[in-house]
Amino acid sequence: MGNKQTIFTAQQLDAYQDCTYFTRKEILRLFDRYRDLAPQLVPLDYTCQPDVKLPYELIGSMPELKDNPFRQRIAEVFSEDGEGNMTLEDFLDMFSVLSEMAPRDLKAYYAFKIYDFNNDDFLCKSDLEKTLNKLTRNELTEDEVRMVCEKVIDEADLDNDGRLSLEDFQHMIVRAPDFLSTFHIRI
Amino acid sequence: MPRKRDTDDINIEIEADESDGDDGGTNKRTNRRQGAGRGGARGRGRGKKPASEDEDEDDEDEAPRGRRGANKKKPVKKRGGRNNDDDDDSEDEAPKKGRKGAAKKKKGGKAQDSDEDDSDAGKGKKGKKGGKKGGKDEEDSKGKKGDAKGKDKGKDKDNDKDKKKKKKKDDSSDTDSNTNSEEEESMSEGEMARLMEEVEEKKKLIATIRNKPWRMKRRLVHLKEAQEFVDKFEGALGKGKGRKWYAYKVMMTKKWIKFQRDFENFRTACIPWERKIKEVESHFGSSVASYFIFLRWMYGMNLVLFGFTFGLVVIPEVLMGLPYGSIPRKTVPRAEADTAQDYSVLMDFNGYCKYSVLFYGYYNNQRTIGLLKFRLPLSYLMVGIGTFGYSLMVVIRTMAKNADVGGGDGDEGEFTFAWKMFTSWDYLIGNSETADNKYASITTSFKESIVDEQENQKDENIHLRRFLRVLANVMITCSLGGSGYLIYFVVKRSQEFANRDDLSWYEKNELEIIMSLLGLVCPPLFETIAELEDYHPRIALKWQLGRIFALFLGNLYTFLFALFDEVNNKLEEEGAIRNASLWAMKEYYANYTRMLNDSNSTPPPMPPADVIRGPCWETAVGIEFVKLTVSDIQVSYLTILIGDFARAVIVRFLNYCWCWDLEAGFPSYGEFDISGNVLGLVFNQGMIWMGAFYAPGLVGINVLRLLSSMYYQCWAVMATNVPHERVFKASKSNNFYMGLLLLILFLSLLPVVYTIMTLPPSFDCGPFSGKPKMFDVIMETIDLDLPAFLGTLFSYAA
Numbered sequence: 001m002g003n004k005q006t007i008f009t010a011q012q013l014d015a016y017q018d019c020t021y022f023t024r025k026e027i028l029r030l031f032d033r034y035r036d037l038a039p040q041l042v043p044l045d046y047t048c049q050p051d052v053k054l055p056y057e058l059i060g061s062m063p064e065l066k067d068n069p070f071r072q073r074i075a076e077v078f079s080e081d082g083e084g085n086m087t088l089e090d091f092l093d094m095f096s097v098l099s100e101m102a103p104r105d106l107k108a109y110y111a112f113k114i115y116d117f118n119n120d121d122f123l124c125k126s127d128l129e130k131t132l133n134k135l136t137r138n139e140l141t142e143d144e145v146r147m148v149c150e151k152v153i154d155e156a157d158l159d160n161d162g163r164l165s166l167e168d169f170q171h172m173i174v175r176a177p178d179f180l181s182t183f184h185i186r187i
Numbered sequence: 188m189p190r191k192r193d194t195d196d197i198n199i200e201i202e203a204d205e206s207d208g209d210d211g212g213t214n215k216r217t218n219r220r221q222g223a224g225r226g227g228a229r230g231r232g233r234g235k236k237p238a239s240e241d242e243d244e245d246d247e248d249e250a251p252r253g254r255r256g257a258n259k260k261k262p263v264k265k266r267g268g269r270n271n272d273d274d275d276d277s278e279d280e281a282p283k284k285g286r287k288g289a290a291k292k293k294k295g296g297k298a299q300d301s302d303e304d305d306s307d308a309g310k311g312k313k314g315k316k317g318g319k320k321g322g323k324d325e326e327d328s329k330g331k332k333g334d335a336k337g338k339d340k341g342k343d344k345d346n347d348k349d350k351k352k353k354k355k356k357d358d359s360s361d362t363d364s365n366t367n368s369e370e371e372e373s374m375s376e377g378e379m380a381r382l383m384e385e386v387e388e389k390k391k392l393i394a395t396i397r398n399k400p401w402r403m404k405r406r407l408v409h410l411k412e413a414q415e416f417v418d419k420f421e422g423a424l425g426k427g428k429g430r431k432w433y434a435y436k437v438m439m440t441k442k443w444i445k446f447q448r449d450f451e452n453f454r455t456a457c458i459p460w461e462r463k464i465k466e467v468e469s470h471f472g473s474s475v476a477s478y479f480i481f482l483r484w485m486y487g488m489n490l491v492l493f494g495f496t497f498g499l500v501v502i503p504e505v506l507m508g509l510p511y512g513s514i515p516r517k518t519v520p521r522a523e524a525d526t527a528q529d530y531s532v533l534m535d536f537n538g539y540c541k542y543s544v545l546f547y548g549y550y551n552n553q554r555t556i557g558l559l560k561f562r563l564p565l566s567y568l569m570v571g572i573g574t575f576g577y578s579l580m581v582v583i584r585t586m587a588k589n590a591d592v593g594g595g596d597g598d599e600g601e602f603t604f605a606w607k608m609f610t611s612w613d614y615l616i617g618n619s620e621t622a623d624n625k626y627a628s629i630t631t632s633f634k635e636s637i638v639d640e641q642e643n644q645k646d647e648n649i650h651l652r653r654f655l656r657v658l659a660n661v662m663i664t665c666s667l668g669g670s671g672y673l674i675y676f677v678v679k680r681s682q683e684f685a686n687r688d689d690l691s692w693y694e695k696n697e698l699e700i701i702m703s704l705l706g707l708v709c710p711p712l713f714e715t716i717a718e719l720e721d722y723h724p725r726i727a728l729k730w731q732l733g734r735i736f737a738l739f740l741g742n743l744y745t746f747l748f749a750l751f752d753e754v755n756n757k758l759e760e761e762g763a764i765r766n767a768s769l770w771a772m773k774e775y776y777a778n779y780t781r782m783l784n785d786s787n788s789t790p791p792p793m794p795p796a797d798v799i800r801g802p803c804w805e806t807a808v809g810i811e812f813v814k815l816t817v818s819d820i821q822v823s824y825l826t827i828l829i830g831d832f833a834r835a836v837i838v839r840f841l842n843y844c845w846c847w848d849l850e851a852g853f854p855s856y857g858e859f860d861i862s863g864n865v866l867g868l869v870f871n872q873g874m875i876w877m878g879a880f881y882a883p884g885l886v887g888i889n890v891l892r893l894l895s896s897m898y899y900q901c902w903a904v905m906a907t908n909v910p911h912e913r914v915f916k917a918s919k920s921n922n923f924y925m926g927l928l929l930l931i932l933f934l935s936l937l938p939v940v941y942t943i944m945t946l947p948p949s950f951d952c953g954p955f956s957g958k959p960k961m962f963d964v965i966m967e968t969i970d971l972d973l974p975a976f977l978g979t980l981f982s983y984a985a
Contacts, residue, residue: 015407015410015411018396018397019396019397019403019406019407019410020397020403023451023452025455026455063469064469066619067616067617067618068612068622069626070612080402080404089403089404090402093402093403103398105398106400109400110400111609115609131608131609132633135608135611135629136629136630137626139626139630140630140633140634144633144634148604148608148633148637151604151640152604155601155602155603173609175601175602176602176610178606178611179610182611182612182613183610183614185614186468186469186615
């Protein structure tokens with residue numbers, strides 16, 4: 001492999017390869033995608049580890065994310081400041097977890113965080129309602145929404161506290177046949 | 188100082204006991220190791236602290252404390268200003284919950300072992316079961332396969348060996364050296380061992396760090412520390428006699444890891460059509476893309492099979508065998524020579540095609556050919572068997588990989604709403620039209636489920652439903668039987684046609700046309716009949732696939748039986764022709780000597796084109812399969828062209844001047860028929876497997892077909908199809924199709940094995956001509972080429 005790139009040091013690239021599921025080529029490609037979002041903000045030289053954050057609006061406009069109803073939550077979960085403004089490392093992290101190679105448990109952990117709108121480490125009724133409304137674009141009636149959320153809690157709540165903890169969620173999601181194939185972004 | 192050390196020793200034992208209790212049921216060896224490591228770390232933490240080790244000590248402290256934390260809900264101690272509380276707490280919770288969640292999963296012994304291999308220093312052993320399973324998943328997933336496990340195994344082995352060596356060295360150095368007290372001795376030896384443990388654990392952490400749900404920054408820092416620690420102490424550990432060897436081994440391990448990583452990088456770069464599939468995926472969702480991924484996988488497998496066949500059978504015959512025209516089997520007979528170049532004859536795979544490397548009959552039965560003494564007949568047989576062996580191995584390996592991904596076969600109704608809510612959105616969608624469709628279908632699906640839920644209380648008319656289902660099954664069985672009989676009838680007719688000469692194009696290709704038409708017409712027929720049954724869509728899809736499978740299978744086997752009849756006819760014919768050709772040879776020689784009036788000279792051999800040829804049944808079978816495959820290709824391409832493309836063009840352009848909205852109403856644009864296409868692919872592969880033994884060129888034709896299919900279908904899907912409206916899909920479809928493929932593999936193995944074992948090869952064509960049975964070539968090789976004792980061994984075994 002040609003070592004002609006000057007964006008990262010070799011150690012940085014190796015470290016990224018150890019910390020994500022990406023190969024060297026993919027990491028460089030991801031860097032190009034990151035930079036394309038805002039060429040004037042992102043320097044070409046990352047060897048000195050500049051502190052560059054891209055605002056959420058740019059991330060949310062990526063073709064892979066722009067149609068996703070949960071893009072805001074995804075960006076918030078993976079960004080350091082919790083607001084959706086992502087550094088390159090957050091960016092790599094996000095796509096690494098959402099890639100094909102990430103294991104089921106890791107994905108389940110992050111899925112839980114994404115659907116937890118109020119960040120209280122539980123999926124309570126309001127979280128479920130927000131999820132459902134985002135999924136159906138508010139097409140269901142209030143009664144229907146309420147009914148579905150109750151059913152979900154009925155089905156998945158194991159410790160009977162009226163809300164889904166991470167454990168309940170994981171127990172339910174690892175049995176889902178479609179989870180790995182839908183919770184996946186190819187980049 | 189001594190007192191402290193005592194306490195440390197006691198601590199070690201306590202920890203070891205705890206750990207034994209904790210890990211009950213796990214490997215004892217790992218247990219003791221871990222226990223010692225844990226106690227060791229803590230001991231070191233509290234014992235003397237050389238300044239240089241300060242940082243790393245804290246790290247190790249954190250590690251064991253983290254393990255304890257996992258058991259007792261204590262938050263992991265933070266190092267200054269690096270992390271958020273959030274991450275630590277969640278990190279604690281996640282593995283803990285992952286542990287409990289993982290404990291409920293069904294995991295066999297294999298998982299246990301691999302779990303231990305992948306255990307890492309950062310968290311408690313049980314606590315990281317989630318991560319370990321993740322580690323196992325990670326290993327199994329594309330592109331990163333051997334890395335972690337290979338690394339771990341390599342490191343484990345290294346460290347085990349080194350540990351033993353270390354202990355020996357330490358013992359010897361201890362007894363040799365002049366020490367003040369025994370305690371100091373044991374400390375240095377124990378310390379060495381503990382150091383080893385730590386290094387090993389750090390290495391494991393490095394290998395599995397990507398599975399941890401931490402922020403990237405934190406991972407990077409941990410990674411850096413772990414790497415520095417390993418680098419610093421790995422050198423220090425190699426002392427005394429074994430130092431150079433140890434250092435060398437460490438260097439080789441590093442180089443090996445680097446090589447593996449480069450190789451993986453290279454391999455993933457080689458995977459073709461990644462962009463294309465991504466485009467299809469973002470427009471149509473993951474289910475349609477799964478067909479293309481399957482196609483790509485088949486292409487890879489066929490490429491390997493083609494490599495085997497081509498490299499080991501075709502090339503040797505072409506390069507080292509006798510050229511065309513030198514012996515009878517390689518020459519077009521005089522009678523056919525006039526028409527041998529005609530396009531129509533070539534299209535039927537007669538003429539020059541028939542007497543070429545494409546088919547069985549061309550190959551010579553010389554035992555060894557060329558300078559290298561290449562044993563062609565043996566190689567032919569071995570490649571034929573190896574084709575099946577390799578395919579079997581690859582299919583099973585892929586099934587094993589997919590089995591993990593598919594998740595459990597949960598009851599249909601266990602988590603319906605929860606799954607709908609959390610797994611129905613396809614994150615791969617990158618197109619607003621598809622997204623709109625998806626929103627609509629999700630909404631519809633929720634509404635349907637709500638209605639179902641409310642209607643569940645209602646009383647169903649069970650008897651009517653059962654009657655309808657029985658009726659539907661009867662109708663379908665009838666149509667299956669009907670199609671089987673039709674094929675048999677057509678094959679019989681084609682045998683009659685073979686004797687006539689004045690055939691229209693239809694009559695010549697009747698068999699293939701009928702088979703392809705059946706494959707086109709019956710599935711929609713089954714679907715319509717299935718409406719009577721009123722099943723849940725997922726179940727209905729499975730029934731549909733099962734029926735189509737039965738249809739194709741029935742057709743294929745009827746075809747085979749009819750073919751067998753033909754083969755037997757040819758075998759009878761052969762007996763007669765053999766006598767005739769011997770007689771003709773004698774006559775030729777008699778003529779020749781009469782002409783020259785000289786009975787002493789040996790006449791030259793009869794010109795190859797004049798020799799009376801036997802009805803080489805293997806080539807005939809090969810030709811049938813090739814014709815079937817080619818017509819299958821033609822029909823499928825035509826179907827796409829007419830069924831999808833022409834339809835799309837008509838709908839688009841006629842819409843301007845038509846009374847109702849063509850796009851929304853009747854014909855509209857087609858949806859991509861995933862199951863039909865996948866089944867077509869699977870059956871095509873079955874035919875290839877069956878025919879490859881008799882027509883080595885068939886695999887090459889298939890490779891070309893798959894390659895062109897990829898481009899053609901990608902274009903067709905993007906240009907003429909619309910995304911599906913219904914949101915369901917066959918849940919574990921991947922493994923279901925692999926299972927079908929496996930079944931077809933066995934079913935196509937049977938006829939080939941049967942013919943190899945029972946039917947005698949033709950007397951004048953192919954690599955086995957002249958032998959009573961095809962596998963006699965193996966016996967011959969054992970007798971002549973292998974050492975004598977092996978021959979007696981096999982004869983005892985046989």
